[in-house]
Amino acid sequence: MEFIDRREFLARTGAAVAIGAVASQQGIAESAETPTEQAVGTLGPAGSYSHRAALQVNNQVKFYETMFAAADAVSSGEVQAAILPIENSIQGAVIDTLDILEDRDLYITAEVNVEIRHALMAQSPDFTKVASHPEALAQSSDYLSREYPNAEFHEVDSTSAGVELATTDGSVAAVAHPDLAEKNDLELLATDIQNVSNNVTRFIRLETEPATEGTKSTLLLYPGREPPALSSDVLDILRDADIDFTRFEARPSTKALGDYVFHADFEDGDPEAVIDAIEPAFDWVQYLGTYDLIMDCR
Amino acid sequence: MEFIDRREFLARTGAAVAIGAVASQQGIAESAETPTEQAVGTLGPAGSYSHRAALQVNNQVKFYETMFAAADAVSSGEVQAAILPIENSIQGAVIDTLDILEDRDLYITAEVNVEIRHALMAQSPDFTKVASHPEALAQSSDYLSREYPNAEFHEVDSTSAGVELATTDGSVAAVAHPDLAEKNDLELLATDIQNVSNNVTRFIRLETEPATEGTKSTLLLYPGREPPALSSDVLDILRDADIDFTRFEARPSTKALGDYVFHADFEDGDPEAVIDAIEPAFDWVQYLGTYDLIMDCR
The missing domain is CATH 3.40.190.10 (Periplasmic binding protein-like II)
Structure with missing residues (x-):
């Protein structure tokens, strides 16, 4: 376990x-x-x-x-x-x-x-510890171990908690979003230090209420308790509905091993028509909303 | 993060x-x-x-x-x-x-x-702490809070570590598989105390080498970088292959948001024939083996 x-x-x-x-x-x-x-x-x-x-x-x-x-x-x-x-x-x-x-x-x-962008910030370049959330440290490990091989890693609950430490302790640098440097009067020592881009x-x-319009819709699909999860019958009906699913994610129903609920996203389709078309393949279909991308924040 | x-x-x-x-x-x-x-x-x-x-x-x-x-x-x-x-x-x-x-x-x-079965075991029913892995404690929380509302919870690295504590300290009970009680000379105080069955x-x-026979096969399927993940073309070919997928799990390719690799299991199909049939729908298909359930251990 x-x-x-x-x-x-x-x-x-x-x-x-x-x-x-x-x-x-x-x-x-x-x-x-x-x-x-x-x-x-x-x-x-x-x-x-x-x-x-x-x-x-x-x-x-x-x-x-x-x-x-x-x-x-x-x-x-x-x-x-x-x-x-x-x-x-x-x-x-x-x-x-x-x-x-x-x-x-x-x-x-x-x-x-x-x-998700990571930057290194501190009161000055003379720090001995780097504090951040464990994932932020891990995601920046290539840069940190190359540039600061002797720095000690200090894991805290959030990237913000690391920044807080760095503001009160000159021996601590933080790994966090670059915006937090200026906001906290810290020197921005390096930006985009994450190992992987994208x-x-x-x-x-x-x-509590669905939006009235949007381009993307999400459904929960439950094919039923009997395996198989994605039988040829189900594939048949999904295909006939002529939908492009942009996401198709399995989650256990928790009823039995191999029994799944699918989270499915599609774009540019009328959700009511899609539900009508695919409902015969599933024990139940639940509508989770239709919506737009309101901000791409980089 | x-x-x-x-x-x-x-x-x-x-x-x-x-x-x-x-x-x-x-x-x-x-x-x-x-x-x-x-x-x-x-x-x-x-x-x-x-x-x-x-x-x-x-x-x-x-x-x-x-x-x-x-x-x-x-x-x-x-x-x-x-x-x-x-x-x-x-x-x-x-x-x-x-x-x-x-x-x-x-x-x-x-x-x-x-x-996964949880039992409560201790040197005697007179304990004041319950030690186990955090999930085992959480998975048994209904029973424990009903029957031992005053017991203190002690989180350890594994269910076995909790059993070890219980064997050396009479004030500690452990939550672990019932078999561990007898093996460690502990009294089995209750069995099947988990909140959820199944x-x-x-x-x-x-x-390093695949098995030569079996009833179940697993493939990795990569539809390609362009969304949608499960386009009607892909569904078309999957359906024509007339396969019942017992598991169909999305994992990010890590190349871009919404770009997936699928882990797909099917039963009773010749993997070579299935791969030939569905390959046109995917950028690549990787064979992960054909195998049997060798033991259902309850």
Whole structure:
């Protein structure tokens, strides 16, 4: 069982008992004039890539400790929408968000792409430690081990937490989005130090009501409990519907091994017509919304 | 970036620098008569579910700290095969193993299903702490919080580590597979305390040469860089091949957002004929082996 992502599983099972309360939150009002109900919720802390995505949608952002808590805040009306990552070009699907789409009565109303960029920043070039989120350190490991082979790595909870350390401690450099250097009066020592380029994360906006128009639609498709997952009958009907699926992602139904729900995206099709055409192949089809890319944030 | 599984990303990028050497290992010879080269490698420690799966294949098991290290040990000839989890009925795909299948020149030669079962064990019913791997605690949280609302949770690296603690400390109970109670002279206080039944993990055996026969085959399919991932052309050819896919899993190609490699399983088909039929729809098709379920271990 050591291969299961811990945070994800805990969140799925609602096992707050093992990690403490999951729904605690810290709100940051970016604009005092906008009522709180108009805020969007996302994963904190401030300065994270989720925050960057959320700011493309709304300048008032509330931060939550888990994606599940952010989604629940939409259902309860505490925020008008949640901005959640659904897919990264290197890592693939963000499982928590796929599960939220299956479990919550929410719709995708927009998407936002955010490029993940890492920069090195510090009070001066004379630092001895590099602090950041473990993935940011890993994603910048080629550059860091080549240019600073003697620097000590210090793992913190977020790229923003690393920046905070660097602002208070001159011996610490941070790896974070380049914008955070100027905002925190740090010297930008290097930009684009990530090992792999094309590191883009797609975020979705989730709301309680679907949008009325858009070019891209998402469906959940459940072929039924009996294997095979994608039988020739199912392929037959999918093909006859003449749809180009831009994403086709399997998630376990949790009923049995090999029993899947598919998350399917398509573009430029009338969702109602598509659902009518493919419904015979599936036990159920659930509509998750039609939406547009509202901002490509690089 | 806080949504990315850390261990997985580090392993993917080979960023050993951030977490220390990944390939350190501890070997446990279960049978002194068998030469080491005949051992199978898996994720440690002893007593883990990976160990249970490996014992279905071979009674000599070597333990590795990561799945990547276990796979490398097959390539280098240090072990004859690796036993790796590929899919769990609740969690879904095990990303590390999918990536190993894409990156290493190894074949799937068998599969083993192992049911995940949790039991509570201690020196006596008078314990104050429950120690286990975080997922095992989370997966048993309904029972534990109902029956032992005052017990303190103690997270350790594996279910086996929790059992070890329980054997040395009478105030600690462990959550682990029921077999570990008797083996460690602990009292079995409750069995099947997991929240969700049908928790089965599928493991694969990986070797340097494919098996010569079997009923199930696995392919990697790459439709090409241009979206859409599953265009009507691709569906057309998949349908004409008249195959029932029992699994169809998308993994990012890492080249661009929305660019996927598919992991596809089918049963009862001649892999050569299937590859010939579907090859026109894909930029490349890679054969990962034909194999049987060798043991359903409950």
